[in-house]
C-alpha cells in the first residue's frame with residue numbers, strides 16, 4: 001500500500017475502527033505497527049504530522065538524485081544481534097564503518113581522539129603505551145565524575161578537552177559541558193589504539209536502499225493504515241481505537257502541565273555541489289566557536305552512491321525548531337519523571353521512543369525499546385486468551 005495516503009473514516013461518514021492508534025512513524029512507532037499487525041494480527045492506524053514516514057531517520061533522493069538524510073546523518077550501529085536480525089527482515093545492508101575528522105589547530109585529525117590524533121597534534125611516534133602514559137599525565141584527578149566536562153578532563157586533560165569538546169558542546173547544546181550530564185560527551189571516548197572508527201559496535205552498516213525504503217517495507221501490511229501529514233490532535237472523533245501508542249514529546253501530550261521539557265534543535269542546511277567530492281571523510285566536526293555549524297556531512301560516503309555531484313549538510317544548533325535532543329540535566333529528568341507518573345497512570349496509553357521517554361537514544365536502542373514493549377503486549381494478550 002502507499003504510505004503517503006490517508007485512509008481512515010472521515011467525520012460524518014462511516015467510522016473507522018482500529019485496535020491501535022500509533023502516533024509517530026519513526027522507529028518506535030513503525031516497529032510497533034509492524035509487530036502488532038504481523039505478530040498479533042491487530043488493525044493499526046499509524047500517523048505522523050510530518051509529510052513522510054521514518055521520523056528523524058527519513059531519507060530521500062533530492063532533485064539531482066542524491067540520497068540525503070533530511071534530519072542529519074543517521075549511521076546504524078549496534079551490539080544487539082536481535083535488533084539487527086529484526087531490521088534485516090526489511091532491508092539488505094551495505095557494510096559501512098563511520099569515520100570522522102575534526103578541524104583542530106588548522107588540521108583535520110581523527111575523532112574520537114586516538115593514537116593517530118595524538119601523533120598528528122603532538123608530533124613524534126607515540127606507541128600505545130606512551131599514549132596511555134601521555135593521557136594519564138594530563139588527566140585531572142576528580143573525586144567524582146558528574147558532568148560532561150568532568151568525564152573528558154578526567155581522561156584526556158584540559159587541553160584536549162578545550163580543543164575538541166568545549167566549543168563543540170557549547171554550540172551543540174547552548175550549554176557549557178560543565179552544565180550537562182556526563183553521558184553526553186561520554187558517547188565519544190578517547191582511545192590509545194589506531195582504531196579511528198567513530199563507533200566500536202560489533203555491527204555497523206547502512207540500509208542498502210536507505211531508511212525510507214526500509215520503513216516502507218515495515219509498514220507494508222494490509223492491517224496497517226498510514227496517515228502522514230496528520231497530527232494527533234487532528235484525528236477525528238469518528239476514528240475509534242482501543243489503545244494509543246504515543247511516540248511524540250510527552251510534555252506536549254499532557255499540555256505542558258508541568259512546564260516544557262527542553263529539547264535542543266538543529267537547522268539542517270542541505271547543499272548540492274557541482275563537484276564529485278567535498279571533504280576527505282563522511283563527517284568533519286568543527287569544534288571551533290568561530291563558525292556556527294558543528295559538523296558537515298557528505299552523504300556519498302554513507303550511501304556509496306556514485307554521482308558527478310555531491311550533497312552535504314551543515315548542522316547549525318538552535319534553541320528553536322523541531323525537538324531533536326532531550327537535554328540531559330537533573331532538573332529536566334525530574335520534570336520528566338512527573339510526566340512519566342502521569343503516563344504510568346494512563347492505562348490506555350503507552351509511551352515509546354526518544355521523545356516520549358525523554359532519552360538520548362540511538363536508533364538501535366529505540367528499536368530494542370519498541371520490541372520490549374511489543375513483547376509485553378504479546379504476553380498480556382496470550383494470558384488473556386488462556387481459558
Ligand code: FAD
Pocket residue numbers: 023024025026027028029047048049050054055056057071072073074075076077230231232233247248249266324325352353354355361362363364366
Ligand atoms: P522520531 O524519529 O523523532 O519519530 C517521532 C515521530 O513522531 C516524528 O516523525 C514526529 O513528527 C512524530 N510526532 C510527534 N508528535 C506527533 C503528534 N502529536 N502527531 C503526529 N506525529 C507526531 N541514531 C543512531 O543510531 N545513529 C545516528 O547516526 C544518529 N544520528 C542522529 C542525528 C541527528 C541529527 C538526530 C537528531 C538523531 C540521530 N540519531 C541517531 C537518533 C535517532 O534519530 C533516534 O534514535 C530515532 O530517530 C528515534 O526514533 P523515534 O521513533 O523515537 O523518534
Ligand code: UDP
Pocket residue numbers: 102111164165166168169172184185186187188285286287
Ligand atoms: N562532542 C564534542 N566534539 C566532537 C564530537 C562530539 O564535543 O567532535 C560532544 C558533543 O557534546 C556531542 C556529544 O559529544 O553532543 C555526543 O556526540 P555524538 O557525535 O554522539 O552526537 P550526535 O551524533 O548524537 O549528535
